[in-house]
Amino acid sequence: MSGSALRGGVVTMCLVMSLLATHAPALHSTVSLPWGWECVSEYRCVKKDATENEGLTTLNTCKLSCTSDGLLWPLPASSLIHGDISMFLVDNIAFEPTCHGEVCNLLQEAFAIFKDNLQRYHPAYSQGKAPWRGPWDAATLSHTLYVEVTVSGEATELELHTDESYELTVTTAGDVTTAAITAPTYFGARHGLETLSQLVDYHETADALMVVTASVTDAPVFPxxxxxxxxxxxxxxxxxxxxxxxxxxxxxxxxxxxxxxxxxxxxxxxxxxxxxxxxxxxxxxxxxxxxxxxxxxxxxxxxxxxxxxxxxxxxxxxxxxxxxxxxxxxxxxxxxxxxxxxxxxxxxxxxxxxxxxxxxxxxxxxxxxxxxxxxxxxxxxxxxxxxxxxxxxxxxxxxxxxxxxxxxxxxxxxxxxxxxxxxxxxxxxxxxxxxxxxxxxxxxxxxxxxxxxxxxxxxxxxxxxxxxxxxxxxxxxxxxxxxxxxxxxxxxxxxxxxxxxxxxxxxxxxxxxxxxxxxxxxxxxxxxxxxxxxxxxxxxxxxxxxxxxxxxxxxxxxxxxxxxxxxxxxxxxxxxxxxxxxxxxTSFIHHRQRLVKRGIQAERIQPQWCHQNEGLCYM
Known part of the structure; x- marks a missing residue:
């Protein structure tokens, strides 16, 4: 499917968040914004007045769960975002690798990069401030994200025809979310961790991370x-x-x-x-x-x-x-x-x-x-x-x-x-x-x-x-x-x-x-x-x-x-x-935002208004 993959697709509606959380004051700010977002039938996040509409979500929540590809970049060969979101804290991530020899060392380094990328999603990170101050509800405090990575091969050097494929599933049962990555090589597994990092985002009003339920099967077209x-x-x-x-x-x-x-x-x-x-x-x-x-x-x-x-x-x-x-x-x-x-x-x-x-x-x-x-x-x-x-x-x-x-x-x-x-x-x-x-x-x-x-x-x-x-x-x-x-x-x-x-x-x-x-x-x-x-x-x-x-x-x-x-x-x-x-x-503009959060000074493509009002900056 990789050579014919298309953006978008049918998905479930954005997870309904409480109206109170949607228009609660932003962290450490006296400004109260009356806006929320709804995932509409065209699989767009539409900005609406939260005082006049129920069931709206935050912008990040909607963007994460509104399309079948979850704004992943680059577009996977095959993906399905189910729309169910779990809240967790960055300290509640456990890593469980299954690997051989030096691959295990590489995976530990890749996991550290993965975790650092998640930290950077917090708005306070770019300001040099300590993120994750809460307060959090009991469900968020107790929720754990288990990242299980299984690599069958022992290759540690990338060559022209190295197999870079991977599979990723994200499922939740109770207060545990399991992200399972399987790959024939370290390099495929690393790509899987990158994809997982894009299935996570910062929840603007809960001061926590959220991860979306998903399944991805992926491999590159060109070596x-x-x-x-x-x-x-x-x-x-x-x-x-x-x-x-x-x-x-x-x-x-x-x-x-x-x-x-x-x-x-x-x-x-x-x-x-x-x-x-x-x-x-x-x-x-x-x-x-x-x-x-x-x-x-x-x-x-x-x-x-x-x-x-x-x-x-x-x-x-x-x-x-x-x-x-x-x-x-x-x-x-x-x-x-x-x-x-x-x-x-x-x-x-x-x-x-x-x-x-x-x-x-x-x-x-x-x-x-x-x-x-x-x-x-x-x-x-x-x-x-x-x-x-x-x-x-x-x-x-x-x-x-x-x-x-x-x-x-x-x-x-x-x-x-x-x-x-x-x-x-x-x-x-x-x-x-x-x-x-x-x-x-x-x-x-x-x-x-x-x-x-x-x-x-x-x-x-x-x-x-x-x-x-x-x-x-x-x-x-x-x-x-x-x-x-x-x-x-x-x-x-x-x-x-x-x-x-x-x-x-x-x-x-x-x-x-x-x-x-x-x-x-x-x-x-x-x-x-x-x-x-x-x-x-x-x-x-x-x-x-x-x-x-x-x-x-x-x-x-x-x-x-x-x-x-x-x-x-x-x-x-x-x-x-x-x-x-x-x-x-839409995915490209969102990914540009993601790169900037990670410290890459990527060029601006559109006004921020376009990012918040999907599909309205057209010719």
């Missing part, structure tokens, strides 16, 4: 569900990276594609190659150390996310590579910071690896060894590989002489051939560094992946192709018809840096306009494939990722650029639902 974050154009702090992972966990995204380096900076600290960061970092404090990466990798793993490192080459290298000549290794990179930049690269500053210098491969080998050890275990590695500027190489005397002396020629075809030779050498160096021969490489679409080159230069058994052009680019159909596995990142829908003023020159940036959440949501890889080829190619489309290139982003704005649009991506990749975006709008 690869990612975000790309660039930390070279502008440095991104560890705190922001952690918040990004928190947001990914809340949306069941599973891959943080880390574009660590580029021509602008090289912030990665390497023990065997200290000059890379010495020459390439913006400052001594704007770097990533081995210890920081190890901590971030574990932070991600607990949250169901893998870090996918990228070393973009042979283009997109520059600052950080200038030290070779001083160390007797010659020029490792050419065209570094060369002017006029328009002749040598797509944006300043320029730089490409020096194909004529054998020492470049020795440095690259050392770099791969350290990167692999930092990020292991890895089943995939991103080579980047796009936007090579042939003129940069051809106008460099050392490379021009090398090409002619070896009788390679100096036309565009000759340079494509040597670019392909470089790529294969890079892959062999990575495999040697890893000690494995089954690591999948990922390449962006480029001159090497063009229809006339791809089968000669890119082995479909060794590489996955990441498509970053537009949805109507015929390269999509070409690659799929040739049997290549692909990841979608088409910039006309999934580039989150678009729609800003130009940072070079005037006007708007190159990929404008801004990609609203609706555009992100409606970008369906299967439909794109079907339009071009007549087939959805479900066996070849691994998933997709949204990209945030940071020419115009840093810690100050990354949250608002990623979220909640990243949540729109997440539902597309988790459920690939049918229907238009407006069927998901």
């Amino acid at each position: 690869y569900r990612g975000l790309l974050l660039d930390t070279s154009r502008n440095y991104v702090s560890m705190a922001t990276l952690e918040r990004t992972l928190d947001g990914m966990a809340a949306n069941k995204l599973n891959t943080l594609h880390w574009h660590i380096t580029d021509t602008h900076s090289f912030p990665l600290v390497l023990e065997t190659l200290p000059n890379m960061a010495n020459y390439g970092a913006y400052s001594a404090s704007e770097v990533y150390t081995r210890e920081q990466i190890a901590a971030l990798k574990e932070y991600a793993r607990v949250r169901g996310v893998r870090l996918l490192p990228e070393l973009d080459a042979p283009a997109h290298v520059g600052n950080g590579w200038q030290w070779g000549e001083k160390e007797g290794l010659g020029n490792l990179a050419v065209c570094v910071n060369q002017e006029p930049w328009q002749d040598f690269c797509v944006e300043p500053p320029c730089g490409q690896l020096n194909l004529a210098n054998p020492e470049m491969y020795n440095v690259l080998s050392s770099l791969y060894h350290e990167m692999f050890n930092m990020f292991l275990p890895l089943d995939m590695f991103h080579f980047g590989g796009d936007e090579v500027n042939i003129n940069c190489w051809n106008s460099t005397q050392e490379i021009f002489d090398w090409m002619t002396e070896n009788h390679y020629g100096v036309d565009e075809a000759a340079y494509h051939e040597q670019w392909a030779v470089f790529q294969e050498k890079a892959r062999e160096l990575l495999l040697k560094a890893s000690g494995h021969d089954d690591i999948q490489g990922i390449l962006f679409t480029s001159g090497l992946t063009a229809p006339e080159h791809v089968e000669s230069y890119v082995n479909k058994s060794n590489y996955i192709i990441q498509i970053w052009s537009t949805e109507d680019d015929p390269i999509i159909g070409d690659l799929l018809n040739l049997g290549y596995r692909v990841i979608f990142s088409n910039y006309d829908a999934w580039y989150l840096d678009c729609g800003m003023g130009a940072w070079v020159g005037e006007g708007n940036n190159w990929c404008s306009p801004y990609k609203g959440w609706q555009t992100v949501y409606m970008n369906n890889p299967y439909e794109i494939a079907k339009t071009q080829t007549g087939s959805t190619h479900e066996d070849l489309i691994l998933g997709g990722e949204a990209a945030l290139w940071t020419e115009q982003a840093d810690d100050a704005v990354i949250d608002s650029k990623l979220w909640p649009r990243g949540a729109a991506l997440a539902e597309r990749l988790w459920t690939n639902p049918e229907g238009e975006w407006y069927g998901a709008e």
Whole structure:
């Protein structure tokens, strides 16, 4: 059902709460609001005057129980919310895991995150005040939530085809609610805990949590569900990276594609190659150390996310590579910071690896060894590989002489051939560094992946192709018809840096306009494939990722650029639902509120009035 899931559905009426509780004064406030909400036949929460209508509920109560999916995000493959609500306190939660070995340790950490998320639902939490002051009735004080999690498998590392499915049931008998999660892997169980946290909310007048009775069966449609974050154009702090992972966990995204380096900076600290960061970092404090990466990798793993490192080459290298000549290794990179930049690269500053210098491969080998050890275990590695500027190489005397002396020629075809030779050498160096021969490489679409080159230069058994052009680019159909596995990142829908003023020159940036959440949501890889080829190619489309290139982003704005649009991506990749975006709008707006409660500064989509008056902000 996952590929055809739809928002909404028939459910029971919102639990009838007492009129007194509905319009009782808000906690620690002298304001008395006369409003309540009713779940009407269209499965909408309608705001009404509580002095004129009986049986109204609080807003959170209505939103939690008014639809069959309970405003879960991303939409599960199958869910049923029964509408029965139980009240409890955060201290009355018991955890009962059934698991093996290290999985048990991971589950304990995931449960701590789950409990912390529930704490954050209290309005006092964001104000730094102590929540849960009561007074509470006897039923709330005595009610216990038992969270039972059973994981049958022992896998503790996320790979491309890890089973992330789970089942969740929430039932209540007397003063005990039992939430039972079963999953074949830790990662499925973690997703189940995330779903359970969304079946709980804060009851505005009772100063307690409420959980709704439910049953969920769930699994993702696409195995690869990612975000790309660039930390070279502008440095991104560890705190922001952690918040990004928190947001990914809340949306069941599973891959943080880390574009660590580029021509602008090289912030990665390497023990065997200290000059890379010495020459390439913006400052001594704007770097990533081995210890920081190890901590971030574990932070991600607990949250169901893998870090996918990228070393973009042979283009997109520059600052950080200038030290070779001083160390007797010659020029490792050419065209570094060369002017006029328009002749040598797509944006300043320029730089490409020096194909004529054998020492470049020795440095690259050392770099791969350290990167692999930092990020292991890895089943995939991103080579980047796009936007090579042939003129940069051809106008460099050392490379021009090398090409002619070896009788390679100096036309565009000759340079494509040597670019392909470089790529294969890079892959062999990575495999040697890893000690494995089954690591999948990922390449962006480029001159090497063009229809006339791809089968000669890119082995479909060794590489996955990441498509970053537009949805109507015929390269999509070409690659799929040739049997290549692909990841979608088409910039006309999934580039989150678009729609800003130009940072070079005037006007708007190159990929404008801004990609609203609706555009992100409606970008369906299967439909794109079907339009071009007549087939959805479900066996070849691994998933997709949204990209945030940071020419115009840093810690100050990354949250608002990623979220909640990243949540729109997440539902597309988790459920690939049918229907238009407006069927998901109510859930999406509510989920944005949820992210903010958890400390993620997600962009505002609508006025608060729209959240309180469902369905009335329409065109």
